[in-house]
Amino acid sequence: MTDLLPFPVLLPLFGAALTLVLRRHKTWQRAISLAVLLAQVVVAAILMVQTHRHGPQALWIGAWDEPLGIVLVADRLAALMLLVSSVVTLFVLLYAIGQGVSDGDEGAPLSIYFPTFLVLSAGVSNAFLAGDLFNLFVSFEMLLFASFVLLTLGGHGARIRAGTTYVIVSMVSSMLFLVAIAATYAATGTVNLAQLALRMPDIDHRAALALQLLLLIVFGIKAAVFPMSAWLPDSYPSAPAPVSAVFAGLLTKVGVYAILRVQTLLFGDSIVDRMIMIAGLLTMIIGILGAVAQSGIKRMLSFTLVSHIGFMLFGIGLMSQAGISAAVFYIAHHITVQTALFLVAGLIERLGGSTVLDRLGGLATTSPLLGVLFFVPAMNLAGIPPFSGFVAKTGLLQAGVADNTPVAWALVVGSIVTSILTLYAVTKAWSAAFWRPKPQEPAPVSSRQPVLGRLSDAVGRGVVAVWEDPSVELSEQRTQGGGMPRLMVLGAAAVILAGVVLAGFAGQLFAYTDSAAAQLLSPLSYISAVLPPEVR
Amino acid sequence: MSANLTLILVAGVLVATGVHLIFERALSRVILGIVLASNGVGVLYLAAGGAAGGAPFVGARPAEEMSDPLPQAMVLTAIVISLASVAFVLSLAYRQWRLTGSDDVPDDAEDELIRSLAQADQTSSTYDPETESTSLADEEDATA
Numbered sequence: 001m002t003d004l005l006p007f008p009v010l011l012p013l014f015g016a017a018l019t020l021v022l023r024r025h026k027t028w029q030r031a032i033s034l035a036v037l038l039a040q041v042v043v044a045a046i047l048m049v050q051t052h053r054h055g056p057q058a059l060w061i062g063a064w065d066e067p068l069g070i071v072l073v074a075d076r077l078a079a080l081m082l083l084v085s086s087v088v089t090l091f092v093l094l095y096a097i098g099q100g101v102s103d104g105d106e107g108a109p110l111s112i113y114f115p116t117f118l119v120l121s122a123g124v125s126n127a128f129l130a131g132d133l134f135n136l137f138v139s140f141e142m143l144l145f146a147s148f149v150l151l152t153l154g155g156h157g158a159r160i161r162a163g164t165t166y167v168i169v170s171m172v173s174s175m176l177f178l179v180a181i182a183a184t185y186a187a188t189g190t191v192n193l194a195q196l197a198l199r200m201p202d203i204d205h206r207a208a209l210a211l212q213l214l215l216l217i218v219f220g221i222k223a224a225v226f227p228m229s230a231w232l233p234d235s236y237p238s239a240p241a242p243v244s245a246v247f248a249g250l251l252t253k254v255g256v257y258a259i260l261r262v263q264t265l266l267f268g269d270s271i272v273d274r275m276i277m278i279a280g281l282l283t284m285i286i287g288i289l290g291a292v293a294q295s296g297i298k299r300m301l302s303f304t305l306v307s308h309i310g311f312m313l314f315g316i317g318l319m320s321q322a323g324i325s326a327a328v329f330y331i332a333h334h335i336t337v338q339t340a341l342f343l344v345a346g347l348i349e350r351l352g353g354s355t356v357l358d359r360l361g362g363l364a365t366t367s368p369l370l371g372v373l374f375f376v377p378a379m380n381l382a383g384i385p386p387f388s389g390f391v392a393k394t395g396l397l398q399a400g401v402a403d404n405t406p407v408a409w410a411l412v413v414g415s416i417v418t419s420i421l422t423l424y425a426v427t428k429a430w431s432a433a434f435w436r437p438k439p440q441e442p443a444p445v446s447s448r449q450p451v452l453g454r455l456s457d458a459v460g461r462g463v464v465a466v467w468e469d470p471s472v473e474l475s476e477q478r479t480q481g482g483g484m485p486r487l488m489v490l491g492a493a494a495v496i497l498a499g500v501v502l503a504g505f506a507g508q509l510f511a512y513t514d515s516a517a518a519q520l521l522s523p524l525s526y527i528s529a530v531l532p533p534e535v536r
Numbered sequence: 537m538s539a540n541l542t543l544i545l546v547a548g549v550l551v552a553t554g555v556h557l558i559f560e561r562a563l564s565r566v567i568l569g570i571v572l573a574s575n576g577v578g579v580l581y582l583a584a585g586g587a588a589g590g591a592p593f594v595g596a597r598p599a600e601e602m603s604d605p606l607p608q609a610m611v612l613t614a615i616v617i618s619l620a621s622v623a624f625v626l627s628l629a630y631r632q633w634r635l636t637g638s639d640d641v642p643d644d645a646e647d648e649l650i651r652s653l654a655q656a657d658q659t660s661s662t663y664d665p666e667t668e669s670t671s672l673a674d675e676e677d678a679t680a
Contacts, residue, residue: 160631164641165644171570175574178581
């Protein structure tokens with residue numbers, strides 16, 4: 001029954017190859033991408049049922065002897081992550097198809113969009129299934145390369161600038177990851193996670209601590225944990241809406257997943273847990289202060305993304321079943337809600353011609369539907385009761401209170417403050433873009449004059465070379481005329497609905513994440529699924 | 537396991553030089569830095585593989601005299617990946633040069649805005665001193 005394990009990776013890779021061959025046939029490309037991602041959702045759902053019933057599943061690839069080859073492992077956590085990510089990817093693809101159908105090609109090399117998107121999906125799936133550190137590294141590289149291409153799609157000024165930062169930061173973190181793998185191999189003689197779990201207690205504890213910190217820094221960069229988070233709000237907003245949506249939903253969560261995996265499987269309880277919680281607190285507070293200060297919706301969303309990574313670290317740092325369970329729930333919730341918000345930001349950009357709050361207004365009368373589409377995930381993000389964000393945050397707070405240490409209490413308070421500030425940030429965007437009447441053209445002179453003066457100064461001095469580029473969020477954006485294509489609305493609505501459904505089945509989902517957390521905290525079932533008794 | 541000091545020193549020097557170059561402003565130097573640092577990391581894998589030995593072919597020699605093939609397989613993968621990365625960054629640098637006439641990484645527009653506002657001691661564009669809180673405005677309406 002483990003034969004299904006490679007399919008979440010293989011399907012999108014084959015799809016990528018096919019769509020690349022058929023690059024001149026738009027309809028075929030779309031059909032193949034949709035079919036592949038649909039099949040991936042089905043496989044992920046079957047895997048989730050299997051792992052829930054029969055425990056972790058492992059499959060050794062190739063004909064190597066057991067501890068040497070590459071192993072794919074799915075336990076409850078990995079299966080849930082696979083399912084949520086493949087569902088979200090499918091809906092984002094719908095949205096992207098809708099955008100492509102209505103906008104045409106505009107000379108952009110869009111024939112590479114679908115293959116790249118599928119490679120990204122394969123990389124994400126592979127990261128969730130990877131059973132050894134090196135395979136994890138390879139899947140990071142897969143999804144990073146796909147994201148490099150997607151982020152710089154079209155190759156105009158702002159995207160090149162944003163892409164440069166992103167690419168270099170990613171490459172530095174990859175290099176650190178390679179150093180971590182080399183050190184791990186030198187210290188233990190293996191990179192297989194299950195074997196590492198067995199050998200890690202035997203090595204010198206200072207060496208183990210060094211490995212742990214090295215790995216946490218690497219995954220912290222991917223997950224945009226506070227001191228390493230500056231690259232994210234800088235690079236995400238300039239990408240096209242479906243791209244930044246799928247990045248925001250999935251890429252940082254892969255980092256969080258990796259932190260959760262190594263913390264539970266390899267290292268267990270230690271002083272580092274408290275460090276993770278403190279990093280989580282700083283990420284929350286500093287991220288949300290950044291979000292409050294923003295005047296563009298996409299940048300604001302990027303900062304809330306950073307901020308809410310802190311919530312997941314909170315749960316992971318607790319290292320209790322309740323904490324990890326809530327963190328896993330939070331990851332699932334946050335994938336759907338953050339993706340939905342970025343998709344809606346794309347719709348706002350189409351309808352209002354901009355995502356800068358100063359230039360928006362009156363959208364609630366222009367399109368009540370868009371109002372609903374923004375309002376539901378925005379409230380969900382802030383954690384207002386009927387939605388999944390409330391359930392996830394309640395779980396975290398309960399786990400934090402149960403922990404009853406000063407650090408945990410600090411995080412409980414920090415979470416509440418962050419939630420309120422999130423509410424403030426999204427309400428600010430809501431009232432500026434939707435409630436108030438559309439601002440007169442040109443924008444109100446009195447308060448904007450000095451700022452504009454400074455801007456033209458900056459441009460005049462040639463300090464900001466990219467300033468006049470149309471896609472920098474702050475500057476004037478080209479007004480994309482026209483309404484909202486039905487398929488785009490459908491894609492966005494489906495992701496939002498997925499978030500709402502999470503709340504509807506919160507009881508069942510929490511029961512599942514509870515058992516997933518229990519499985520993570522007793523690594524023996526993982527180890528015995530991967531390694532036959534004679535090589536342990 | 538005994539570590540080879542020369543390999544570790546070479547790796548350290550390569551990575552340190554690479555990091556120094558990565559901090560440069562021009563993208564072409566950053567690329568050189570990445571090349572150097574990733575080669576340094578590659579050397580680190582040779583150190584991690586333990587003492588050097590013969591080629592690890594089955595049956596060619598006893599297992600104790602073979603060098604460890606696993607880190608070499610890993611470093612091969614890493615070399616291929618870093619080759620592709622460098623190619624991609626080169627194309628980015630070229631594109632940057634075509635667009636702006638230099639391959640310097642420009643400042644983030646938002647950072648620049650905030651810095652210039654701070655230097656001029658001005659408030660941000662979202663802050664509007666004329667907008668009072670709505671509750672206050674309502675109260676004034678009520679009194680008027």
